[in-house]
Amino acid sequence: MPTNDAGKRTIGSVNRALDVLEALRRLNGATLAELAEEVDLSKGALHTHLATLCDHGFVEHRGDGYALGQRFITFGEYVRNSSPLYHAAKGRSTTSRRRPASASTSSPRTRAWRTSSTSRSATVPSARSSS
Numbered sequence: 001m002p003t004n005d006a007g008k009r010t011i012g013s014v015n016r017a018l019d020v021l022e023a024l025r026r027l028n029g030a031t032l033a034e035l036a037e038e039v040d041l042s043k044g045a046l047h048t049h050l051a052t053l054c055d056h057g058f059v060e061h062r063g064d065g066y067a068l069g070q071r072f073i074t075f076g077e078y079v080r081n082s083s084p085l086y087h088a089a090k091g092r093s094t095t096s097r098r099r100p101a102s103a104s105t106s107s108p109r110t111r112a113w114r115t116s117s118t119s120r121s122a123t124v125p126s127a128r129s130s131s
Contacts, residue, residue: 029067
């Protein structure tokens, strides 16, 4: 079983899939031949990885090449919305705007957002359709 730099056990196929995703990001999309030069996989194994990643929405087949898929958008939104740092910065930006002295320090809309944002729970929808 493979190990990482810290000596912990890892799953080789997951490592290879992540290598494919990193190569697609770095190359801003690529053909099968370009990816085969970047990652340590045969074209056949690479194609199987890409097909699996496409099935799950993490990769999209575009013309004669591949690119990162739309599924990463939902993951990115989930991570952003789960980040206390993001919410702290977001809250600071809504209260740091200059307002006239007579204006309330918090608008009803801002107060509603703050109240509802603490009770939100983000979910990541499945890329597979039910049809």
